Amino acid sequence: MDPLGNLIDWIAVYGIFGLVAFGLAERFLPALPSYGVLVAIGIAADGAVWSLHTAVIGTTIGSVTGALGLYLLIRAVGRKRSVKLLYWAGRWVGLSHPRIDWILSSLRAREGALTILSQLIPTVRLISPIAAGLLGMNTLRFVCGVAVGIALWNGLFIAGGYLAVLAIPGINSSALALKILVLLVVAEVLTALVWRLQRRYSMRLNPGVSKR
Template identity: 45%
Template structure:
């Protein structure tokens, strides 16, 4: 028998309707035992099978994820800067992210809060740290929540729609976990290409702005 933990969770969720979707999206922000893209892909497949509507699944999961994101933001802000830094570094170590890398990401977050708050919701693992970055550097709560809402809805909608399309086109969905891993590989490839293109564009722009010393 193939191991399919995501499929097992989905079988359990179907018994709880939209409340189950909300709860699992909320829980994923605190205990990401199953990656969100896998759950969302599975939810999309269930939408295609007629268990939920596309709009209700998107709204329920987005609301749960946003509530978890906001809860992290306000909880960490209440800790104060010193304790927030210790918590951020300790959590980063659990995910294999050294403090130096977290410091670089935090610096980028500080420079462009709105754009980074949106973009960071589209990066696996790193999206879980967005509330910590925002709270640690005293970001505007309204700007962070608004940008995060847009990013969360795009992330959730992308994978739910992919799962929905998979179900409608009768692609093999007997092992949802394997399908989720394939989707992650595709996502990482796309993000690497976009990152490479962005570096090329920024590097060219910086070169154009740098004066020619030999002139």
Template identity: 35%
Template sequence: MESLGAPGAGLAIALENLFPPLPSEIILPLAGFTASQGGMSLVAALVWTTLGSVVGALALYWVGALLGRDRVVAIAEKLPLVKASDVHRTEAWFLRHGTKAVFFGRFIPVFRSLISIPAGVERMRLPVFLGLTAAGSALWNAIFVLAGYGLGSRWHEVSDIVGVYSKVVLAVAAAALVALVVIRLVKSGSGRRRAGKR
């Protein structure tokens, strides 16, 4: 960030969208800290990080759009414990809640990247997608950039606090996934037993 300034922060956030293991919870407070030290202006940090979020999300939107519904269904049918009906249910859910999901999804680790793909698959209107992404990202980014700016050299305390939040969210998501797999396995086993009795 010291060498590239605010555009470097924006680039880092764009890459974070494409590669979720890069943590925005570290990049954003560090951008705020750099701004507090005069390495960039605070406004530039906010604008460039939001632009980076939108660019990264747009790239994933086009991945979804290029894959399309048929390819996603075909991929789902090849995955263990996943059915085409899962894709159709997800699609129906997204059609009902897509705008809220795109906006509020920006506040959830990993999900904030992935939500752009179904938006692309469903060809959500691009101005709507961009507007919701920019609004949600600007709010999320501002919280962390301003926290880093205010904390100064203690900027890393933000990532410590958010690390707990991220772990809780990911633990809940993992538990839900395990529950889904167990339910599928139980249903599959009971279905086979019923078929064997016939």
């Protein structure tokens, strides 16, 4: 069985519009395994369905559009409601209040670089547009940073799927996505450990800072 392969068949019916629609949907549906679908899209990027660069461009356009929509929504809603939405979204993707506060302070300190990097962290990438809107980040800077980060994220997994099918013709995209999921979980756990160690070290240097 290959459920991701079946999903790709559905996306392929709509061509580049299907790629854009997927990119848009993955910003609003945290349960959607975007990395897995991207891998499957890469496996299908043989020129018959879509080319490799078309796959990256189409999914990036959709995802950037979704991220910009969230950013503008937060700017329109206002700070008080936005904070509640941010914490709610954080719980949905497994981020605690302290980690969200850390993300906000990090984005405030170095907007450009961290906007790009935030799109390369599985859970953080989903709430970073909300955080950017809450902080009132410059719109052009936000769009440029997010576009670069999303292009890197999408390109990495699409290229991975493309290279995998070249190495192993007929590979099951769902099985490959499951293996990648394990690697992502390990990477995220290691990132969380590094964050906790960094936070603990900062508190030792600044004992006046209270723990949240």
